[in-house]
Amino acid sequence: MTTDIQLQQAISDSVSQVTGQPFTIEHLKATSGGCINNAYVATGSNQRYFIKTNRYDALAMFQAESQALDEMAGTRTIRVPLPICSGQYNDQSWLVLEHLQLKTQGSQQQLGEQLAAMHRITCEKYGWFRENTIGSTPQINTYSDSWIDFFRDRRLAYQLSLAAKNGGGRKLQKSGVALIECIADFFEGYQPQASLLHGDLWGGNYAFLETDEPVIFDPALYYGDREADIAMTELFGGFSNSFRAAYENCWPLDSGYATRKHLYNSYHVLNHFNLFGGGYALQAENMINRLLSERNA
Numbered sequence: 001m002t003t004d005i006q007l008q009q010a011i012s013d014s015v016s017q018v019t020g021q022p023f024t025i026e027h028l029k030a031t032s033g034g035c036i037n038n039a040y041v042a043t044g045s046n047q048r049y050f051i052k053t054n055r056y057d058a059l060a061m062f063q064a065e066s067q068a069l070d071e072m073a074g075t076r077t078i079r080v081p082l083p084i085c086s087g088q089y090n091d092q093s094w095l096v097l098e099h100l101q102l103k104t105q106g107s108q109q110q111l112g113e114q115l116a117a118m119h120r121i122t123c124e125k126y127g128w129f130r131e132n133t134i135g136s137t138p139q140i141n142t143y144s145d146s147w148i149d150f151f152r153d154r155r156l157a158y159q160l161s162l163a164a165k166n167g168g169g170r171k172l173q174k175s176g177v178a179l180i181e182c183i184a185d186f187f188e189g190y191q192p193q194a195s196l197l198h199g200d201l202w203g204g205n206y207a208f209l210e211t212d213e214p215v216i217f218d219p220a221l222y223y224g225d226r227e228a229d230i231a232m233t234e235l236f237g238g239f240s241n242s243f244r245a246a247y248e249n250c251w252p253l254d255s256g257y258a259t260r261k262h263l264y265n266s267y268h269v270l271n272h273f274n275l276f277g278g279g280y281a282l283q284a285e286n287m288i289n290r291l292l293s294e295r296n297a
Contacts, residue, residue: 007053010089011042015049015096018085023047034204034218036136041099048099049084053092062086062095064132068221069097075121075196078114079215100215106208108239112246114214115229119251121196123223126150134200134220134268135275137162141222147192150224151267152183159270166274168281175288179266185295186263190256192225200268201229203238227253231261232268259294262287 008025015023026044028051033039037052052062066083073080084096127150128141140158144150160168160176198205199220206216230253233239266287273280 004090004092007089007092007094008042010087011051011094011096012044014085014087015047021045021047023049042096050081050097050099052095052097054094056088056091056093058136059086059088059093061133061136062093064130065095065219067130068132068219069217071221072118072196072198072216072219075118077117077121078111079209079213080219081215081217097217101210102207102215103210104207106212106214108214108243109246110212111206111214111239112243112248113250115198115201115216116247116250119195119197119226119229123194123196126194126222126224127154128222132199132220132222134271137271137274139199139220139222147194147225148184148187151228151263152180155267156180156183156270159267159274162274163270163281163284166277168273169285172281172285172288175285175292178292179263179288182292182295183263186256186260186291190254190260192227194223195226195229197222197224197226197229199229201232202236203233225260225264226251227257227260228264228267230257231264234261235265235268259291262291266291 008028012024023045025042027042029041031039031041033052037054040051042049042051054061063086066086069080069083072078073082081097081100084098086095087093125143125145126147127143131141132139140154142154144154156176157180160173164173198216199222200218201216205218206214208214230247233243266284269280269284269287273284
């Protein structure tokens with residue numbers, strides 16, 4: 001993108017049209033933006049924006065992210081970067097967000113409290129009004145009245161079908177099918193609300209403003225069991241004890257979470273296998289076998 005003057009001009013024109021303020025990219029600096037997109041900080045005309053770019057056909061992914069950020073911002077529960085515009089030019093698509101000056105340390109307590117507040121935002125059904133992505137993997141969000149059906153069919157079964165195509169192996173498929181067949185057993189006496197979820201809440205998807213206020217970003221939003229968000233905070237680490245304590249002080253977790261967290265995280269580990277391959281297949285298989293063992297204990 002740094003050498004594509006026409007693309008920079010197209011983005012500048014789009015920002016100018018949406019904001020009503022003239023904007024021209026004068027300086028573009030590559031920055032970290034995860035492993036899916038290219039990311040830049042663009043400055044010019046006394047303004048600064050965060051820009052993601054990807055292939056031309058990634059526009060739907062960016063549009064879904066923009067709508068998710070708008071929906072989260074509308075709850076006024078937790079800070080997110082506000083979307084500005086998205087579009088396509090030549091062989092690339094882009095998403096422009098407000099630029100926030102972020103740091104890695106801040107109020108973990110406030111993060112827990114505000115996430116609990118966001119989870120209080122609920123829907124009558126599980127899912128979302130459109131499909132989005134988890135990483136770059138399609139995430140199917142067709143609404144369902146049943147959380148068990150939704151998570152079984154739209155999450156686990158879908159990822160397992162992808163894993164079969166990606167060489168996940170027979171043992172993984174056999175264990176996965178066994179888990180799908182008994183998934184209802186993990187929800188005896190437990191009926192979760194359809195909470196507004198971030199959907200991809202690992203340690204790389206939050207930070208803090210200079211005021212220590214937490215910010216979450218890169219959502220894979222849908223309405224589902226809030227335990228799924230909390231489970232992912234444990235999967236790769238990066239969240240402090242004060243975060244968890246503050247969250248549970250606002251809204252304690254059910255005792256069955258200790259087992260169900262492995263169910264929810266198996267979805268993310270399967271997705272990592274489908275995105276990156278490697279040892280994630282064995283990790284997913286071990287997680288699923290642990291769940292089956294706990295069920296039969």
